[in-house]
Structure formats: C-alpha cells, structure tokens
Amino acid sequence: MMKDDQFVLVDFLVKHFSGTLSQADRQALQKIFDDDPSLRDHWDRYTRQGVRSSDAQFWDRLDLDQARANILSRESIKPARRRFGNNMSRLSIYIGLAASLLVFVGVALFLQIPHQDKQLVPDQVYHYKNDVLPGGQKATLTLSNGKVVALSEEQTTLHEKNGEQLQVSGGQLHYKPSSGNAELANLKNTLSVPESGFYRMVLPDGTKVWINSASELSYPLAFGKSIRQVELRGEAYFEVAHEKDRPFIVTTIHGDIKVLGTAFNLTAYSNTASNVTLINGSIQLTNKNQSSRQIVPGQKVEFDGSNMRVTQANIEKETAWQHGYFYFEHDQIQDIMEQLARWYDIQVIYQGQISKKRFGGSISRSVSLAEALELIRRGAGVEFGIDRKTVTVKNKN
Known part of the structure; x- marks a missing residue:
C-alpha cells in the first residue's frame, strides 16, 4: 500500500460514511483499486465493519503528522481559493484531506457506539463536547x-x-x-x-x-x-x-x-x-x-x-454550494452561520454583542462542523461551543 494511497483512502472513507462520496470519487477509487488490488480488501472490510481506533495495523501505517505535512506543502503551491479572513484580509487555511484526517478519528469511534443521530460524533480534535458530520x-x-x-x-x-x-x-x-x-x-x-x-x-x-x-x-x-x-x-x-x-x-x-x-x-x-x-x-x-x-x-x-x-x-x-463548498464574501458572522445551520442541521445561539464586521473565505462542505468552526474562529475573532446540535457564538474576550 503506497503511503499517498493510504491518505486518499481515508479521505474517501470519510466521504463514504458521511454520504458525500461522489461519482467522480468512485471513479478515482476504481483507479486506485486497479493500481493496487489489495486496497479493495481494506475498503470492503472498513465499509462493512467500520474502522476501529484500535486497529493497530491501519493506524501504525498511517502517519497523520506526515499526512498533514504533505497536504500543507501541496496546498501552499495551489491557487489560494480556500481562505478565510477578517475584513477580507484572508488567513490561509488548509482543508479537504487534512480536515478529513482530523475528523476520521471521530468517525471511527462513532462506528463503535450506538447513537440515534448518525450526524453526531465525539470530537477528538478541538475539545468540543461533540462534533457534527456534514450533510x-x-x-x-x-x-x-x-x-x-x-x-x-x-x-x-x-x-x-x-x-x-x-x-x-x-x-x-x-x-x-x-x-x-x-x-x-x-x-x-x-x-x-x-x-x-x-x-x-x-x-x-x-x-x-x-x-x-x-x-x-x-x-x-x-x-x-x-x-x-x-x-x-x-x-x-x-x-x-x-x-x-x-x-x-x-x-x-x-x-x-x-x-x-x-x-x-x-x-x-x-x-x-x-x-x-x-x-x-x-x-x-x-x-x-x-x-x-x-x-x-x-x-x-x-x-x-x-x-x-x-x-x-x-x-x-x-454557485459554490453546487460544487461542494461554502464561499463567503463581505458576509457577517450571522450570514455565515445561517448557511452552516442548514448544512449541518444545527441551531445557533448568540451570546452578548456580536461584531458586525464582514468576512470572506471558502470552506469545503465535506469537513465536519468542528473543523469548519475552527477555520472561521481563526480569522473571525469569535469563539464557538457545540452542545449536540446547538452552536453558541460569542466574541473572543
């Protein structure tokens, strides 16, 4: 199994479990299977039984830190479309596969526990009470x-x-x-x-x-x-x-x-x-x-x-939503949260006086709610809390 193929397989597994695996993704998967038939066995096993966080062989082979480093180096030379910033002075962010890797631990744990809401998973990255998978x-x-x-x-x-x-x-x-x-x-x-x-x-x-x-x-x-x-x-x-x-x-x-x-x-x-x-x-x-x-x-x-x-x-x-991402331009935080509320099926509560500043940037719709909020938090000067399907927004102190 090639290391890059491991990272891609994780990305596709996350999309599979969140229901966002596209026809183009399936075609890309088929090419990977043609190049390395052993990966199909991994795919079939994980999609049938779920990935366990205790699956030592899988996790030992998957160097998450190296994965993130590879992604950052690749993204740094691409056109800067995926950015988010305060007052349109945009702070670079890296999404897609990196975000999928971060939320994958939560997906893996979710597969081991019964839960009425399949969008709700434990958060293992940003220390929220829980995380919410994308639509x-x-x-x-x-x-x-x-x-x-x-x-x-x-x-x-x-x-x-x-x-x-x-x-x-x-x-x-x-x-x-x-x-x-x-x-x-x-x-x-x-x-x-x-x-x-x-x-x-x-x-x-x-x-x-x-x-x-x-x-x-x-x-x-x-x-x-x-x-x-x-x-x-x-x-x-x-x-x-x-x-x-x-x-x-x-x-x-x-x-x-x-x-x-x-x-x-x-x-x-x-x-x-x-x-x-x-x-x-x-x-x-x-x-x-x-x-x-x-x-x-x-x-x-x-x-x-x-x-x-x-x-x-x-x-x-x-038309960004049709192509799989959010695009913000001179939007207030309330406008941004309205879009996120529909996609993640959440309620939004505002605490105290919220800034009327406007922000810009773009975020993939395939990332988890916690990852999306972290990308916004870094550039917008607000703090978030997730309590099941309720998100609290307040200014940073």
Missing part, C-alpha cells in the same frame, strides 16, 4: 397519491399510481421524457431536501436541477403543451432545457422566473428576500406586484413582493 445526498419524494419515499444514491425504480416509472440512478432522480399523456400533467410530485441534505434530478423535459438543503421543488409528471411550470421553496440551481415555444417558469414566494433555456441559481427561502443569479441565457422576473425585469448573464436580482434590486453577481459565490 449528504438525501431527500424524500412525495408521489401523487401522497406516499412519501426516501431517496438516496442507491439505484432503484419508483412506481406512480398510473404505472409511470421513475428511476433513481447515478445519485439522481430521473423522469422519462414527456409522453404526451395529458393525465400526467395533473399528477404532482414534490421533492423535499431536509436540513443537512442536497439532491439532483432531471425533469421530464430534460431540465437538470440541483436542490440545496431545506428546500422543496414541486412539479407535474409531465409538462403541458404551452408552459413548463414548477414551484420552489428554498434554493436550487437550474440548467433549463431549451424549448423556444414552451417557456419554463419557476414560481416562488416572491415572484416568478420565466426562461426559455438557461442556467441560473435561485434562492427563495421564506425568511429572507429571494434572489436569482443568471449564469447564461436570459430570464424575466415578475414579482408579486407584477413589476417585471430582464437581466443579462452575470447579474443578480434580489426581490421581494414590492422591490427588485439588480447588482453584478459573484458567480463563484452564488
């Missing part, structure tokens, strides 16, 4: 008859009441292309993604949708002849299949987005104003006051029932 690919689908089905990455076939078959494969939900059956347009499905989850799907017209934590998307089993209409509560990224004569409409609490074929990110949680960022193509936004506005790629519109504000967008920031 993963999970959702529920409400069928037209009201039946609720849990979705995951496992391949399966679901059956609608009229005999229509829905496929789950490659970690996403697929609908068949519209068959022209008018009955299907009257049958509704709702895909619900909980806190600490995300999911992907392909709608009947071929439109691809990535759905973020604490979000719901409702839609028919087939679109009508004149329009394609869905309803979003939460956040989603759309790559809309182009159809010149059949516009695609997303209805939100604050207004409607109308497109023909384009890519955009839409955030429409009920507790804040909605916003849409156009990646390419063209969209028309109509708010509840029936005011309309068209925007061009690279622009962002914040809107509620009465107002619309157009600004130039930071595309990387708006």
Whole structure:
C-alpha cells in the first residue's frame, strides 16, 4: 500500500460514511483499486465493519503528522481559493484531506457506539463536547397519491399510481421524457431536501436541477403543451432545457422566473428576500406586484413582493454550494452561520454583542462542523461551543 494511497483512502472513507462520496470519487477509487488490488480488501472490510481506533495495523501505517505535512506543502503551491479572513484580509487555511484526517478519528469511534443521530460524533480534535458530520445526498419524494419515499444514491425504480416509472440512478432522480399523456400533467410530485441534505434530478423535459438543503421543488409528471411550470421553496440551481415555444417558469414566494433555456441559481427561502443569479441565457422576473425585469448573464436580482434590486453577481459565490463548498464574501458572522445551520442541521445561539464586521473565505462542505468552526474562529475573532446540535457564538474576550 503506497503511503499517498493510504491518505486518499481515508479521505474517501470519510466521504463514504458521511454520504458525500461522489461519482467522480468512485471513479478515482476504481483507479486506485486497479493500481493496487489489495486496497479493495481494506475498503470492503472498513465499509462493512467500520474502522476501529484500535486497529493497530491501519493506524501504525498511517502517519497523520506526515499526512498533514504533505497536504500543507501541496496546498501552499495551489491557487489560494480556500481562505478565510477578517475584513477580507484572508488567513490561509488548509482543508479537504487534512480536515478529513482530523475528523476520521471521530468517525471511527462513532462506528463503535450506538447513537440515534448518525450526524453526531465525539470530537477528538478541538475539545468540543461533540462534533457534527456534514450533510449528504438525501431527500424524500412525495408521489401523487401522497406516499412519501426516501431517496438516496442507491439505484432503484419508483412506481406512480398510473404505472409511470421513475428511476433513481447515478445519485439522481430521473423522469422519462414527456409522453404526451395529458393525465400526467395533473399528477404532482414534490421533492423535499431536509436540513443537512442536497439532491439532483432531471425533469421530464430534460431540465437538470440541483436542490440545496431545506428546500422543496414541486412539479407535474409531465409538462403541458404551452408552459413548463414548477414551484420552489428554498434554493436550487437550474440548467433549463431549451424549448423556444414552451417557456419554463419557476414560481416562488416572491415572484416568478420565466426562461426559455438557461442556467441560473435561485434562492427563495421564506425568511429572507429571494434572489436569482443568471449564469447564461436570459430570464424575466415578475414579482408579486407584477413589476417585471430582464437581466443579462452575470447579474443578480434580489426581490421581494414590492422591490427588485439588480447588482453584478459573484458567480463563484452564488454557485459554490453546487460544487461542494461554502464561499463567503463581505458576509457577517450571522450570514455565515445561517448557511452552516442548514448544512449541518444545527441551531445557533448568540451570546452578548456580536461584531458586525464582514468576512470572506471558502470552506469545503465535506469537513465536519468542528473543523469548519475552527477555520472561521481563526480569522473571525469569535469563539464557538457545540452542545449536540446547538452552536453558541460569542466574541473572543
């Protein structure tokens, strides 16, 4: 077993146990197994039985200090994207594999003990009461008859009441292309993604949708002849299949987005104003006051029932969640914690007067909560405490 392969295997094991192992990761794993078939035995044993912290042979071979040193030396020569700092003067941080190695001890111990909450693990690094694992690919689908089905990455076939078959494969939900059956347009499905989850799907017209934590998307089993209409509560990224004569409409609490074929990110949680960022193509936004506005790629519109504000967008920031990381830019600590709360399914409590300073940086969504908080703590001048699923935030004394 090559030493670098040990480190990569640990990283993939952490992702496996936290439900964040992607298709690209699986392909990389297969290449490792092809190069060293003995690693497949390790993988199969650990994924079936769990890694024990007392597994002397594994831990003796794995030099964590050397692993971190190797990672730091590699990261130091890469473009500095993963940084976090106070008032945008960013302090370098190193995440990814290093963070996975640090949280892996907690994962290993977790596998030995019964626990009702599989996201909650003992913390062995930063001396919090416990740690919280990151979210993963999970959702529920409400069928037209009201039946609720849990979705995951496992391949399966679901059956609608009229005999229509829905496929789950490659970690996403697929609908068949519209068959022209008018009955299907009257049958509704709702895909619900909980806190600490995300999911992907392909709608009947071929439109691809990535759905973020604490979000719901409702839609028919087939679109009508004149329009394609869905309803979003939460956040989603759309790559809309182009159809010149059949516009695609997303209805939100604050207004409607109308497109023909384009890519955009839409955030429409009920507790804040909605916003849409156009990646390419063209969209028309109509708010509840029936005011309309068209925007061009690279622009962002914040809107509620009465107002619309157009600004130039930071595309990387708006779509970072889809690519597996948090991106902060001129954000207050409350804004940052709101994103973490949805991904780790936590409650946040603030003690005393919290600074209104703004911060910037990025953090992988695959790290544990403790690692994410430590990266923020170093640059933001705040202290954190974790008590099960409650995080306390206070200024450093």
